[in-house]
Amino acid sequence: MTHTDEWPLWEVFVRSKAGLDHKHCGSLHATDAKLAVQLARDVYTRRQEGVSVWVVRSDQIVASDPADKGMNFDPMEDKVYRHPTFYELPAAVDHM
Amino acid sequence: MTQSIELRASADLQYLLRLGDTALILAQRLGEWCGHAPVLEEDIALTNMALDLVGQARAVLTHVGELEGRGHDEDQLAFLRDERDYYNVTLVELPRGDFAWTVLRNLFVATWAQLLWERLARSSDPELAAIAAKAVKESRYHQRHAADWVVRLADGTDESRRRTLAALDALWPYTQELFEGDAVDDHAHASGLGPRWADLRDAWQSEITAVFGEAGLPTPAASRFRSTGRRGVHSEHLGHLLSEMQSLQRAYPGGQW
Amino acid sequence: MYTQAMDTMGREPVEGNSGIRSATDQRMEEAFEQRIDAGDFIEAKDWMPEHYRKTLVRQISQHAHSEIVGMLPEGNWISRAPTLKRKAILLAKVQDEGGHGLYLYAAAETLGTSRDQLLDALHSGRAKYSSIFNYPTLNWADIGTIGWLVDGAAIMNQVPICRCSYAPYARAMIRICREESFHQRQGYDALLTMMTKGTPAQRAMVQDAVNRWWWPSVMMFGPPDDQSPNSAQSMRWGIKRVSNDALRQKFIDATVEQAKVLGVTLPDPDLRWNETRQSYDHGAIDWSEFWAVVGGDGACNRERLAARVQAWEDGQWVREAAVAHARKHDLKEAA
Numbered sequence: 001m002t003h004t005d006e007w008p009l010w011e012v013f014v015r016s017k018a019g020l021d022h023k024h025c026g027s028l029h030a031t032d033a034k035l036a037v038q039l040a041r042d043v044y045t046r047r048q049e050g051v052s053v054w055v056v057r058s059d060q061i062v063a064s065d066p067a068d069k070g071m072n073f074d075p076m077e078d079k080v081y082r083h084p085t086f087y088e089l090p091a092a093v094d095h096m
Numbered sequence: 097m098t099q100s101i102e103l104r105a106s107a108d109l110q111y112l113l114r115l116g117d118t119a120l121i122l123a124q125r126l127g128e129w130c131g132h133a134p135v136l137e138e139d140i141a142l143t144n145m146a147l148d149l150v151g152q153a154r155a156v157l158t159h160v161g162e163l164e165g166r167g168h169d170e171d172q173l174a175f176l177r178d179e180r181d182y183y184n185v186t187l188v189e190l191p192r193g194d195f196a197w198t199v200l201r202n203l204f205v206a207t208w209a210q211l212l213w214e215r216l217a218r219s220s221d222p223e224l225a226a227i228a229a230k231a232v233k234e235s236r237y238h239q240r241h242a243a244d245w246v247v248r249l250a251d252g253t254d255e256s257r258r259r260t261l262a263a264l265d266a267l268w269p270y271t272q273e274l275f276e277g278d279a280v281d282d283h284a285h286a287s288g289l290g291p292r293w294a295d296l297r298d299a300w301q302s303e304i305t306a307v308f309g310e311a312g313l314p315t316p317a318a319s320r321f322r323s324t325g326r327r328g329v330h331s332e333h334l335g336h337l338l339s340e341m342q343s344l345q346r347a348y349p350g351g352q353w
Numbered sequence: 354m355y356t357q358a359m360d361t362m363g364r365e366p367v368e369g370n371s372g373i374r375s376a377t378d379q380r381m382e383e384a385f386e387q388r389i390d391a392g393d394f395i396e397a398k399d400w401m402p403e404h405y406r407k408t409l410v411r412q413i414s415q416h417a418h419s420e421i422v423g424m425l426p427e428g429n430w431i432s433r434a435p436t437l438k439r440k441a442i443l444l445a446k447v448q449d450e451g452g453h454g455l456y457l458y459a460a461a462e463t464l465g466t467s468r469d470q471l472l473d474a475l476h477s478g479r480a481k482y483s484s485i486f487n488y489p490t491l492n493w494a495d496i497g498t499i500g501w502l503v504d505g506a507a508i509m510n511q512v513p514i515c516r517c518s519y520a521p522y523a524r525a526m527i528r529i530c531r532e533e534s535f536h537q538r539q540g541y542d543a544l545l546t547m548m549t550k551g552t553p554a555q556r557a558m559v560q561d562a563v564n565r566w567w568w569p570s571v572m573m574f575g576p577p578d579d580q581s582p583n584s585a586q587s588m589r590w591g592i593k594r595v596s597n598d599a600l601r602q603k604f605i606d607a608t609v610e611q612a613k614v615l616g617v618t619l620p621d622p623d624l625r626w627n628e629t630r631q632s633y634d635h636g637a638i639d640w641s642e643f644w645a646v647v648g649g650d651g652a653c654n655r656e657r658l659a660a661r662v663q664a665w666e667d668g669q670w671v672r673e674a675a676v677a678h679a680r681k682h683d684l685k686e687a688a
Binding site: 123124127132133136137138139140143144147150151153157174195247248249251252253256340343344350353 | 421424428454554669674675
């Protein structure tokens, strides 16, 4: 059932500390971008300072289809030299 | 039954209590929305605001207690004064109201508070200046949230506009008090403690005019009505609010919480 | 406690499990179960059996409803909190609960339902929430007691769900558990202050609260195992937490010790240390009370639901106004 008062869904990404990436932390309902950003701050960064917040309408996100996993991801997994975690570096340099 | 504390408020203390009590009483009203807001996200946002205001009240009341020098702490001041010794503006003790009433009152108070805290950050009282430096960021956020909502409601549906206009009509007369002047203000101004509230009027008015312009709201005519909460003479609402707020402290003399 | 839904579900029909599956579905299900066995996380767009999806929607949403309704008994004391510090703590705690409800609705929405649909189910009485919130908060010590006992029980139930196979739910639970840590502590701290530094009247207040909240808290872990339709399937999927009785015993054992430190008497004259079991024996639980409350006849069921429905209905014009305003602006920008 559709309601005239139903608010669209937005996905929220938060950078918790300078230097880190924005991380997806969940969703919320808002009617416009300004409200979405404000509410994201209130809901997902409560009582924390100095964060950056991205909001995107959920229906605007384009995602890969998990059913294509065979095509997009398995080739990587077959090739042991591609993925950084497949290389065992000496402890002294193992911080990359 | 715990008796009221006797407050000896010099001009400076009254100046500070006007600020601290306004935060305290508005926090009390905003807290009434907890669990009852129109949408979960706003429940959290309004409660955040209440928390900020409780924090401001705690800081100011603690400072008042220290300045008074009679051993009163933040809680004795918050919970055990007689009604006549509270100096919040009447505007904040009015009932919680509907959402339009709430955001409009928040707009009026936060716009004023932001201007006041900005100037208090340069107070001759270093403790007050430090409190102000933190509070101004909070008021800025409260003001933005409120302004955005006033615009949404004034320019939303017919019903939201009707309710916003009704709230405006009822609340506007109480905003006059935010710019009153008296000996307390003159003293604060002279000592560098803080600005005369009257000196904030023009800046406040131009900010409100800007928001009203975006919202398509008229600025009501001035009236002769003057509320007098900042002098300790309140509306009938504060008595009920304080009975509830003070009830546990009054009922448990000597209680530790 | 929030997984109470799993226990009462045995008395409700389960949809989506007709038992007749196509060969493709059967293959997909086998592959799915293999992923579960391998400890894989299931994400929102992964194939999942309809029964899994429906079970999760019900579980997660009822958990969310519990958080929201849970704001009401505690919210009842915000205006009367006795100190500014306690007021701030209570506001923050109740706000956290709202936030937890929000995270959980968000997780449920990844399964193809909307928050409005879920709220509809709550407001119409179709969806359940944890029955502990149908008890009234009658004095200030109830607030500390809820923190100590109710949140204590909730934490015991919640930690295992952080390993739930459905990743959005697991992630929400991790976030919730991280924020939950101060809830139980602040409740216990408030009681400890009153018991050790307070007046006789305050101590009496605390004892009164404990007298009323002990048995309902013990019931929060759900009916005895032999009366719970333990779905082996749900346990494999990591949705159903461990045995009700085992968790209940763990809770009782921990809490009896905490009660001793507080100096309160738990209202069970049959509480006795059993040296053989290395656990506390306890008195018989009145399960008729539990089922009455679950069935809608607790002290506050009607009031709690009415409060939520009222807030929702009162807020309709606000939500509509925001939508209308946004629409006007979209049109303006498009022009």
